[in-house]
Amino acid sequence: MKRTMKNLPDTTKIRENILRCAVASGHGHIPTSFSIVEALVAVYATMKHDPGNPLAEDRDLFVLSKGHAALGYYCVLAEYGYLTLEECMTIGTAKSRLGCHPDRLKIPGVEASTGSLGHGIGIAAGMALGIKIRGSSRKVYTLVGDGEANEGSVWEAIMVAVDQKLHNLTILYDDNRSQVRCLQIPNPLERLAAFGCDAQEVDGHDVNAILAALRTPAKGVKAIVCRTEKGRGCATLLGDFHAWHRRSPSQAELDILLRELHAQTV
Amino acid sequence: MRKQFKDTFFDLAKSDPRVVMILGDISVYMFRDFQAQFPDRFYNMGICEQTLISAAAGLRSQGFIPVVHTIGAFLTERAMEQIKIDLVYNDYPACLVSCGGTVDWAWDGPSHQAWVDVSFMRNLPKTQVFQPGTKKETDFLIRRHYADPITSYFRLSDFSHPLDLKMEAFRGIVVKRGQGNTTVITAGAMLDPVLKASEGLDVTILYFHTIKPFDHELVSQFANTKLKVVHDSHGLFEAVCEVAGRSVEKLGLPDHFCGCYGTVNDARRDIGLDVGDIGEFLRK
Numbered sequence: 001m002k003r004t005m006k007n008l009p010d011t012t013k014i015r016e017n018i019l020r021c022a023v024a025s026g027h028g029h030i031p032t033s034f035s036i037v038e039a040l041v042a043v044y045a046t047m048k049h050d051p052g053n054p055l056a057e058d059r060d061l062f063v064l065s066k067g068h069a070a071l072g073y074y075c076v077l078a079e080y081g082y083l084t085l086e087e088c089m090t091i092g093t094a095k096s097r098l099g100c101h102p103d104r105l106k107i108p109g110v111e112a113s114t115g116s117l118g119h120g121i122g123i124a125a126g127m128a129l130g131i132k133i134r135g136s137s138r139k140v141y142t143l144v145g146d147g148e149a150n151e152g153s154v155w156e157a158i159m160v161a162v163d164q165k166l167h168n169l170t171i172l173y174d175d176n177r178s179q180v181r182c183l184q185i186p187n188p189l190e191r192l193a194a195f196g197c198d199a200q201e202v203d204g205h206d207v208n209a210i211l212a213a214l215r216t217p218a219k220g221v222k223a224i225v226c227r228t229e230k231g232r233g234c235a236t237l238l239g240d241f242h243a244w245h246r247r248s249p250s251q252a253e254l255d256i257l258l259r260e261l262h263a264q265t266v
Numbered sequence: 267m268r269k270q271f272k273d274t275f276f277d278l279a280k281s282d283p284r285v286v287m288i289l290g291d292i293s294v295y296m297f298r299d300f301q302a303q304f305p306d307r308f309y310n311m312g313i314c315e316q317t318l319i320s321a322a323a324g325l326r327s328q329g330f331i332p333v334v335h336t337i338g339a340f341l342t343e344r345a346m347e348q349i350k351i352d353l354v355y356n357d358y359p360a361c362l363v364s365c366g367g368t369v370d371w372a373w374d375g376p377s378h379q380a381w382v383d384v385s386f387m388r389n390l391p392k393t394q395v396f397q398p399g400t401k402k403e404t405d406f407l408i409r410r411h412y413a414d415p416i417t418s419y420f421r422l423s424d425f426s427h428p429l430d431l432k433m434e435a436f437r438g439i440v441v442k443r444g445q446g447n448t449t450v451i452t453a454g455a456m457l458d459p460v461l462k463a464s465e466g467l468d469v470t471i472l473y474f475h476t477i478k479p480f481d482h483e484l485v486s487q488f489a490n491t492k493l494k495v496v497h498d499s500h501g502l503f504e505a506v507c508e509v510a511g512r513s514v515e516k517l518g519l520p521d522h523f524c525g526c527y528g529t530v531n532d533a534r535r536d537i538g539l540d541v542g543d544i545g546e547f548l549r550k
Contacts, residue, residue, distance in 0.1 A: 105357060111327065113356045116347060122317045123352055126324020126332075133286070133306050134328070153348075156314040160321065163312065 008045055008207060009079035011037045012261060015233045017075045017085055019257055022248040027092025027100050031231035031241040033072025035176035036143060039226050040076040042210035043141050051081035054108040060138055061127050063112045065120025066145035066174065067101040074098055082109040118151030121171065125161040128169040143172040150183045155195065161221045162196035170222040174204065176230040188225045197223035204228035234260040267422045268293060268365050270401040274408045275333060276300045279307060286325055288318050290336030315340045319348035323358035331413060338364030338380030338421060346386060354390050359417040367423035368498045369524050372533030376523035384501035387419040388478045394418040395477040397454035399427040403475050406433045425530060427457035438481040441471040449488040450548055451506055452496045453477060460496050463544035480505040496544055517547040
């Protein structure tokens with residue numbers, strides 16, 4: 001199933017859903033989920049996939065390497081028909097399939113269980129290698145965070161992907177600068193290029209820009225640095241995303257956040 | 267044992283197109299015929315054990331049977347979390363084949379000693395742990411288990427025991443049945459010094475090529491004797507202790523790394539696991 005540009009999901013609505021799920025369940029990482037909404041929408045609009053047959057043999061694959069953005073992921077999966085919003089509201093609760101990090105054995109459409117940082121990109125590289133061995137044209141996409149890129153295993157995996165010429169692999173790098181208080185990576189574009197990726201940089205909150213970057217033919221392992229903001233859409237979240245890293249709003253706070261969200265054109 | 271591992275998988279790869287070999291720049295020369303015959307199923311991927319394991323999970327997701335091989339300390343202990351999350355939690359199983367045993371390469375020092383590999387692999391859910399003691403056992407265990415739907419750890423040693431034992435999957439073996447009250451329990455190549463140490467002693471010897479799943483039933487048959495475990499790793503003792511009702515004595519790894527260089531026998535002497543130490547333990 002491919003969506004046309006005309007019926008792409010509304011990213012403001014997805015952010016509102018993220019907030020409502022966090023309030024309903026008391027769980028989820030809001031700011032990091034907010035930073036990847038456009039990237040996820042663009043990837044799912046680009047990939048060959050079918051919610052009616054999540055295990056279709058010819059599907060493209062997506063791995064959310066920064067697994068703590070699961071709430072945002074679930075709300076995008078709901079837009080594409082893999083989950084219902086009602087189920088997303090149950091994240092992190094006892095009878096739910098949806099943890100605060102995604103489990104591939106429980107959730108249709110999820111290809112890899114992640115959570116510990118620096119794993120998903122290596123799994124994605126192995127998937128791309130397997131597809132390459134079979135001579136298939138299927139594609140693999142993975143999304144890593146700048147905080148996650150503190151892990152050496154991220155760069156190991158990139159080196160292996162480049163060395164193995166996995167030109168069917170696209171790495172989206174969520175540069176939301178979450179690491180401003182510790183190990184910063186100030187120049188991800190240069191670093192990814194230096195590691196041998198065919199790297200480009202886009203406004204990570206511009207779906208059309210990400211779509212264009214995804215469509216650009218790659219001359220190698222494609223890396224798309226998405227310049228984003230952690231908490232994009234709500235001034236309160238942007239103002240102190242560390243405090244909001246894993247915090248659910250009260251009802252009063254939700255009202256403020258929703259007002260901020262809808263006052264913006266995200 | 268390592269050459270047998272290559273020979274067995276080379277043979278299996280001829281009939282099973284799912285087999286993909288991933289090396290961490292170890293044993294590469296030995297695999298040159300495998301590489302020549304199956305260039306798209308042989309990857310000397312790099313000295314990056316975490317990614318070797320993650321990539322193996324990805325390959326499994328695409329229907330391959332990945333076999334990851336390097337030195338035990340790096341394969342298991344460096345990439346512990348990738349094994350736990352990418353292979354086990356994700357249910358993308360792989361075959362992990364190590365070399366170097368515990369102190370096979372004592373000259374390389376503690377950095378190259380696999381210390382908790384067996385116990386770590388054993389304590390993870392949905393895993394199998396094999397410690398073959400001969401080439402024949404290596405061949406048997408790989409052929410029998412390489413395609414099993416859970417992660418399998420094959421711990422190879424450079425050393426062997428001298429016996430040609432009748433193999434049965436998941437079963438321990440009574441190597442020697444004594445009339446006395448002592449039963450010594452060992453695994454893998456350690457059977458060699460155990461045999462030497464028990465010469466002239468009236469003891470029963472139980473041998474295990476498979477640490478997990480463990481043949482508790484065999485141990486239970488000897489539970490009314492004094493159970494003494496001799497092992498060059500952690501894991502076998504704990505498996506034996508799971509047989510309720512008896513206390514178990516252990517001669518195993520000390521609470522410090524082996525700082526002795528030299529041969530495997532030098533190292534075993536240093537950590538109290540050589541033939542003399544075992545003999546003293548059995549007579550105690």
